[in-house]
Amino acid sequence: MRTVLLPLLAALLLAGAWFWWSFEPEPTAPTGRQPGGTATAATAADAAGMADRGSAAGSTPDSERTASTSLPAATSPIHGTVTTAAGVPCVGAQVTAERSGLDEYSFLDRSTLRAREVVATAATDSQGRYALVVEPGRHHLVRARAAGLAAAARGSCVAGARVDFVLQPAAVLAGVVTDELRRAVPGTRIVVQSGGSRGEAITGSDGAYRIADLTPGEANVDVQPERLAAPRDADVTLLAGGVTVHDVVLLEGTTIVGRVLDATTRQGIAGAEVGEGLRGRVVHTDGEGAFVLPGFAPRHNLSVRVAADGYAPTDVLLRRRGESVEQTVVRVEALLVRGYAVRGRVVDAHGAPMATVYVAAAAADHDGVDGWFRSDWRSQRTGADGRFHHSQLVPGMRHEVVLVRRGLGTAVFAVPAPAAGKDEVDLGDLRLGPAGEIAGIVTDELGAPLVGHEIDLHGHNTDRWRFAAKPADEYRAVDGYVAARHARTDGEGRFRFVDLAPGAYVVRCQRLSSHDQETAAVEVAAERTADVRMTLFRGLELGGRVVLRDGSAVPKCYCSIDPEDGQTTAADVEVKGDGTFVAAGLQRGNYKVTVYPYASDSDAAAGRVFRSAEFAQVAAGTRALVCDLPVFGLVRGSVRTQNLAPALGWFVVLHDGEREVESSAIGPNGQFVLTAMRDARPLRLHVVPLRADGTGPAALTEAVLTVDAAVGQPPHELVLPR
Secondary structure: OHHHHHHHHHHHHHHHHHHHHHOOOOOOOOOOOOOOOOOOHHHHHHHHHHHHOOOOOOOOOOOOOOEOOOOOOOOOOEEEEEEEOOOOEOOOOEEEEEEOOOOOOOOOOOOHHHOOEEEEEEEOOOOOEEEEOOOOOOOEEEEEEOOOOOOEEEEEEOOOOEOOEEEOOOEEEEEEEEEOOOOEOOOOEEEEEEOOEEEEEEOOOOOEEEEEEEOOEEEEEEEEOOOOOOOOOEEEEEOOOOEEEOOEEEOOOEEEEEEEEEOOOOOEOOOOEEEOOOOOOEEEOOOOOEEEEEEEOOOOOOEEEEEOOOEOOEEEEOOOOOOOHHHOOOEEEEEEOEOEEEEEEEEOOOOOEOOOOEEEEEEEEEOOOOOOEEEEEEEEEOOOOOEEEEEEEOOOOOOEEEEEOOOEOEEEEEOOOOOOOOOEEEEEEEEOOEOEEEEEEEEEOOOOEOOOOEEEEEEOOOOOOOOOOOOOOOOOOOHHHHOEEEEEOOOOOEEEEEEEOOEEEEEEEEOOOOOOEEEEEEEEOOOOEEEEEEEEOOEEEEEEEEEEOOOOOOOEEEEEEEEOOOOOOOEEEEOOOOOEEEEEEEOOOEEEEEEEEEOOHHHHHHOOEOOOEEEEEEEOOOOOEEEEEOOEEEEEEEEEOOOOOEOOOEEEEEEOOOOEEEEEEOOOOOEEEEEEEOOOOOEEEEEEEEOOOOOOEOOOOOEEEEEOOOOOOOOEEEEOOO
16 A cells, blocks of 8 residues: 555645646735845745746736736745856855845935845855845846856846856956156055946055956046046946956146135134035135135036035035136135925824934025025934934025835925024924835737836926915926936836825826837826826838948947938937947838947047938848948147247148048137048148138148057147248
8 A cells, every 4th residue: 555655645746836836926015014025045046947937917908007916016035046257167165145124216415324234145056146136116226246256137127036146257457557758656546337336546655556346347437636636437348357457647726715604693613614516626615714625627517516504505616617617717615505304203103203214304495596406305214203404504595305114105294494583494293194005017019028128207296385385387497306216127028116195197108219208197006006007119120330441449329320211219328338239129220320339538638529320221120231430530739830929820631632521710829620531541631721712722722741549649739831
């Protein structure tokens, strides 16, 4: 009997196991309190396999956006693989999911309140697979690390998303920082951010620095000198397993001097901060309110930031847009006004105080001076009594109070202006109640899911204007921060927004390769899930490669794709670093492809110039278009008379022997700049007088010299013959 029962029992166990792994029950609506977990290497493969077998999406029409549970949150984990650049699985790689609770928002908050916590960890198995069990609907930053390779990271990851990592050998950034006289500049801080890595170094006595263990790819380099002017942040490409050299030359800059005064009493304010931008050098005023700010970079900055305890911060404009660097004001008087305050208490649905709620007082607008954008952002967590207090807010700006607590509806309240003679606004009790959700799916016209597609949500709680009248402005800059969220679709094209207060919202989804958007209006109710199904037209693709005629690296480019046969579809796409581009969502027919290249600072310094180029009658469906761009160089210099005065009233003309390439009047200082295509053909540079009627250059005279439009060519110094 035992010999019969054992095989039967084994068969039943196998059948049960098959049933368990192949049957995926209908998930229930999330509670908003499901904790993150830890997946081990032993369970990673099974969990990833389940995620890959996700059920097909339903077919509810676009018009059906009612409260339901037909689009549940993904209960499968964040999953994927970690491999090397050669495709070899990384065994035992460490993968983590981090969450801050504020990642959906574009908050202007630079405080530590955005710090992330690790909520799930996993180690890859023998095939490089991993799985991270996380709370549905929440955004996570996923990092992957493996010994001997550079770390990598991916943001906006949600449950059910597939996130694959290809880890490469670490990159190194090195260089030397000097001044204009090529003298070493020690003590300069270099900060580089690339993908999932951040590194910094301080230059030594020889001005040299070296930062290792960086993620290869596009990186941003921030240079912070002690005294000299800080240059603009530079974009560099870090090479896997190699050293990228980035030398920096620092300019002397300008010294800004002045005083910081109380706007009412005109008394000096001691200890006030005066800084260059948000991250630049900061100095403090003395007992009389005086300050000296050396190394100000007027080419990159138009104002200084001034702040002091008890006062609202302000930006002091040193010159207007369009004015020359020479017009920068170097002696300033900054007048600070007392800021106002807003206070209140956050309570739950039963009126009990709520601790640790994120509360921000936020404002953003254009102050009317040259259309200058300004913002004011203060944040804190409520205390045990649920209270908050924000002070030193900028008068005249319309602030909003934003309340965020996981599992409850995020609320925004407009703050009224203080009453006459008052410097504080008390909002009383602000209630955070149960949240609703929006669950959605994005597919193409054939029903295939769109993976990793960006989704925006705009809207707010119905009682936002409880304390202040709704402004008439249709556009409000602050809405982009306090009434907007962002998400990406997962591996099945699904997305989810949680912690929504009851109110009216609009879901926006950008059409493929287009600036236009599909939108869906949604009413959110407490403890309900609203469905949104969006269909994007994938259509035909059009792609190719941008190459430079001289074989050099492709600059940053954008491609505009416009219909030529009356189609109603168009596209705008960015060209990748390797020169390739692909646009989708196009109807059949011919299109005109226009490539718009943009020279970087290094291109400009080297004299490399680019111009847009058009390629007509390109059929939709083409995938191998070659966009050949010429590279232009500068022919520059100065022309003077025999007594070395500027040659006013003369022109310089470039000629290739058959036609005029370009011409320009000689400037007041005798200088000229011309642009010509870089190729093997030599050009003749002519200096000719103005026509008698003043309309342009006269007929060509004897050429002065033969030139080439070469990168980095030194200026030509010319003296007119007698």
